[in-house]
Structures are given as structure tokens and as C-alpha cells.
Amino acid sequence: MNQHPAQGNHLLPPGYSERLYNEDLGPLKEQHWNWYNIFAFWMSDVHSVGGYVFSGSLFALGLASWQVLTCLLIGIVMVQLLSNLIAKPSQQGGIPYPVVCRMSFGVFGANIPAVIRGLIAVAWYGIQTFLASSALVLVLLRFFPELAPLSKMSFAGLSALGWIGFMTMWVLQALVFWHGMESIKKFIDWAGPAVYVVMFLLMAWIVWKAGWHKINFSLGSKQLHGGEALWQMVVAIALVVSYFSGPLLNFGDFSRYCRSMNDLKQGNFWGLPINFLAFSLVSVTVISGTIPVFGHMIQDPIETVSKIDSTMAAMLGAFTFVTATIGINIVANFVSPAFDFSNVAPSRISWRMGGMIAAVGSVFITPWNLFNSPATIHYTLDVLASFIGPLFGILLVDFFLVQKQKIDVDALYSEQPGNTYWYENGYNKAAIKALAPAALLGIAITFTPGLSEFANFAWFIGCFAGGVLYRMFARCPEAISRMVSNRT
Numbered sequence: 001m002n003q004h005p006a007q008g009n010h011l012l013p014p015g016y017s018e019r020l021y022n023e024d025l026g027p028l029k030e031q032h033w034n035w036y037n038i039f040a041f042w043m044s045d046v047h048s049v050g051g052y053v054f055s056g057s058l059f060a061l062g063l064a065s066w067q068v069l070t071c072l073l074i075g076i077v078m079v080q081l082l083s084n085l086i087a088k089p090s091q092q093g094g095i096p097y098p099v100v101c102r103m104s105f106g107v108f109g110a111n112i113p114a115v116i117r118g119l120i121a122v123a124w125y126g127i128q129t130f131l132a133s134s135a136l137v138l139v140l141l142r143f144f145p146e147l148a149p150l151s152k153m154s155f156a157g158l159s160a161l162g163w164i165g166f167m168t169m170w171v172l173q174a175l176v177f178w179h180g181m182e183s184i185k186k187f188i189d190w191a192g193p194a195v196y197v198v199m200f201l202l203m204a205w206i207v208w209k210a211g212w213h214k215i216n217f218s219l220g221s222k223q224l225h226g227g228e229a230l231w232q233m234v235v236a237i238a239l240v241v242s243y244f245s246g247p248l249l250n251f252g253d254f255s256r257y258c259r260s261m262n263d264l265k266q267g268n269f270w271g272l273p274i275n276f277l278a279f280s281l282v283s284v285t286v287i288s289g290t291i292p293v294f295g296h297m298i299q300d301p302i303e304t305v306s307k308i309d310s311t312m313a314a315m316l317g318a319f320t321f322v323t324a325t326i327g328i329n330i331v332a333n334f335v336s337p338a339f340d341f342s343n344v345a346p347s348r349i350s351w352r353m354g355g356m357i358a359a360v361g362s363v364f365i366t367p368w369n370l371f372n373s374p375a376t377i378h379y380t381l382d383v384l385a386s387f388i389g390p391l392f393g394i395l396l397v398d399f400f401l402v403q404k405q406k407i408d409v410d411a412l413y414s415e416q417p418g419n420t421y422w423y424e425n426g427y428n429k430a431a432i433k434a435l436a437p438a439a440l441l442g443i444a445i446t447f448t449p450g451l452s453e454f455a456n457f458a459w460f461i462g463c464f465a466g467g468v469l470y471r472m473f474a475r476c477p478e479a480i481s482r483m484v485s486n487r488t
Contacts, residue, residue, distance in 0.1 A: 038267025043192025075240025090252025108426030206289030386442025389462025
């Protein structure tokens with residue numbers, strides 16, 4: 001990946017606008033990622049403290065183990081199929097997510113979905129960093145109890161020790177990101193497998209301490225049957241898809257580097273259904289084993305490893321899970337706003353600067369204060385998430401049904417009136433008119449008490465509504481096809 005923004009018109013390809021192009025956002029000349037790099041991307045996304053807790057939570061719904069595994073398989077296969085679809089335009093054109101959005105929203109209108117996705121990433125970046133730092137603080141207190149007095153001094157709602165943990169995680173992530181996409185690729189290539197090694201070792205230790213006969217995969221306090229169980233299975237499937245909705249939306253930021261769609265589909269297969277099921281089984285085995293070993297259920301893997309008698313083993317486990325959190329935060333919440341914010345002003349904001357804007361913003365939202373008010377964080381994230389489904393639906397309908405899988409790459413960087421994606425002054429009103437009501441529908445579901453049971457399906461509802469409305473409002477696909485054909 002090129003790491004330097006465009007500096008002046010002498011670097012601009014003919015016909016490209018500095019308001020739409022820098023070397024980071026430009027189409028790639030070489031795509032060299034293979035199936036393993038995509039597989040490693042999904043490993044980094046799945047192998048996290050959040051993924052560990054999420055897997056265990058599904059087994060606590062009151063369903064039988066075979067029902068949970070069925071839900072996991074159906075849900076993750078849906079994610080796999082959706083990732084294959086959303087990856088196509090980026091892989092085909094070698095372009096990141098915000099540039100793909102120019103096809104449906106217009107060359108300037110694309111800033112709307114880009115900023116929305118960027119803000120979601122900033123919120124989650126702060127939350128993930130805070131959660132990882134909280135776990136890091138627990139480990140520090142476990143091995144260095146003399147640090148306890150620092151936990152009693154606070155600033156801006158966070159203790160001094162909390163600030164040390166948070167900023168340590170913040171700096172570590174920024175260092176990986178600052179070295180560019182190639183360094184990120186190398187990091188995630190080994191981070192995912194490293195977590196697997198520790199997870200299998202942790203599982204072996206838990207089973208040895210507890211005894212296999214005491215491992216119970218049904219973690220729920222009650223068992224569901226009949227229609228109630230069927231409904232909960234549907235909810236579980238929806239939760240799996242929703243869990244991956246963020247990184248799924250901007251998956252094009254990574255698929256653009258893949259050398260072929262065959263490589264990409266192979267990486268998605270191993271990284272999603274195979275990897276996710278294996279990680280879920282290992283996670284729930286460890287969580288189940290904490291009950292007989294420690295006397296109560298522990299869903300935080302770092303807390304589990306901190307209780308291991310061996311200091312070296314506990315430190316290794318804690319280090320690995322902190323590494324895993326860095327991995328998911330970079331792939332899901334750092335790379336995305338780097339491209340998204342750069343898209344707003346390409347000549348002024350480079351890829352690196354866009355990422356650092358997100359990183360600094362994550363500090364100013366003080367995620368620890370959000371956690372003091374669960375209702376606030378719940379509504380904040382749900383409102384932002386209400387836009388993810390519609391954006392996904394609009395993008396897919398535009399590329400596959402309206403554009404007929406054709407991309408006029410040069411027009412994506414041109415502000416010449418009359419070009420393929422110029423629409424009206426650089427904005428496609430059809431996409432904006434489709435996004436607004438579809439997003440409002442998701443927000444209504446979030447805030448209306450009588451509709452709360454549909455909240456788990458907000459992504460599906462928004463995706464369908466956004467796609468259908470856009471198809472209704474979009475201009476005739478034959479006209480677009482002729483325009484693209486004339487230019488190519």
C-alpha cells in the first residue's frame with residue numbers, strides 16, 4: 001500500500017481531482033494478498049475478548065448445544081456469503097470502502113456513509129481500547145499489587161492506573177497502525193494463530209483441572225423448548241450477523257488488496273465458518289470449565305488466565321489476549337476511519353492522519369464514562385448501528401442491480417460534471433432519500449418500547465429497507481450501463 005498522500009497536482013493522474021484522490025485512496029496497481037491473509041484478517045476479528053464473551057453468551061440463551069451450534073453455523077455462513085458480495089467491488093476495482101460508496105452516493109455524497117462508518121469505528125475503538133486496558137489493569141494488580149494506590153487517584157472519571165492501562169493500549173495500537181498496511185498485514189498474520197495456540201493450551205489446562213466429565217456446554221440457567229426455543233434460535237442467528245456488521249460493511253478496505261475473488265472466497269470460508277465454530281467451541285469449553293475449577297463462571301479470558309497458578313503462564317495468556325484485542329481494534333476500528341476521514345479531504349488528510357483522528361477522538365469520548373451509564377452507551381451505539389444495515393443494502397443493490405457490476409474507476413476520482421458518478425453536483429439524491437427513512441426506521445425500533453423485541457433484527461430490517469428504497473429511487477440501470485460502456 002502507498003503511504004503518502006497526494007502533494008500537489010503533479011502527482012494527480014490525468015483527469016483526477018485533488019478533492020477526490022490521494023495515493024492511499026487511489027486504485028491499487030498491485031493486489032498481492034492471498035487466501036491466508038484474508039483468513040488471518042477474520043482470525044483477528046474473531047479472536048478477541050469480545051468474540052470470546054459473545055460465543056459464551058449464545059450458549060447461555062437456554063438452548064441445547066446442538067441448537068446453538070446450528071445457529072452459529074447458519075449465522076456465520078450468512079456472514080460468509082455477505083462478505084463475498086460486499087468484497088466484490090473493492091476487489092474488482094482495487095478501491096477502499098468510501099470510494100466504492102461514490103458509485104451509489106456520488107463522488108461527494110460518499111462522505112455521508114464514510115463519516116457515519118468512521119464515527120461508529122471511533123466509538124468502538126474507544127470502547128475496545130478501554131475494555132482491553134481494564135483487563136490489563138487487572139493483570140497488573142495481580143502481579144504488582146503495589147500499584148493499588150494509583151487506582152484511587154482519578155482524572156476525568158478514570159483512575160491514574162486506568163489511564164496508564166488505557167494509554168498503553170492506545171500507544172501500542174497506534175504504533176502498529178503507523179507503520180502502514182503492510183505492517184498491519186504482518187501483525188494479523190501471526191496474531192490470530194498465536195491466540196489459537198494459547199486458547200488450546202488454556203482449554204487443555206481447564207479440562208485437566210476440572211475433568212472432562214464436569215464440562216457442561218449448556219451454560220443457561222433454564223432450558224427452552226418448542227416455539228420459544230425456535231424463536232431464540234432465530235434471535236441467535238440474527239445476533240451472529242449483527243456482531244460482524246461493522247467490519248462487514250467496510251470489508252472492502254481489506255478485500256481491495258486480494259489478488260483474486262477465488263482467494264478471497266477461500267479466505268472467507270476458512271476464516272468464518274471453520275474458524276468461528278472452532279473458536280466458539282474452544283471458548284465455551286474454557287468458560288464451562290471455570291465453574292468447577294474456580295467455583296463460578298468467568299467470561300473474561302484475561303481474568304481466567306490471571307487466576308492460573310503459574311506466573312509465566314498467566315503473563316503469556318494475558319499478553320496474548322491483549323495482542324488479540326489490538327488485532328481486532330486495528331482491523332475493525334482503525335483502518336476504516338483512516339480511509340473514511342481521508343475521503344473527506346484527500347489532499348489534506350492522509351490515511352495515517354485519518355486513523356490518528358479516530359484514535360484521538362476515541363480518547364475525547366471518554367469511553368469509561370459511557371460505561372458508567374449503560375443506557376447511554378446502548379442508545380448511542382444502537383443509533384449509529386441503525387445506519388449500518390441501510391448502507392449495506394444500498395451498496396449491494398447499487399453495485400449488483402443498478403451498476404450491473406461495472407465500475408468506471410476513473411470517474412470515481414473525477415469532479416467533471418456529467419461523469420458516471422457525478423449525479424447532481426456530486427450527490428446522488430436517490431441514495432440519500434433511501435438512507436434517511438431506512439435509518440429512521442432502525443432508530444424508531446431502538447427507542448420504541450413496543451418494538452424492542454425487533455431490536456436484534458434492526459440490521460436486517462435496515463438492510464432490506466435501504467436496498468428496496470434505493471432500487472425504487474435509483475435511475476434506470478440501462479442508462480448507467482450505457483454511460484459506463486461509452487466511457488470504457
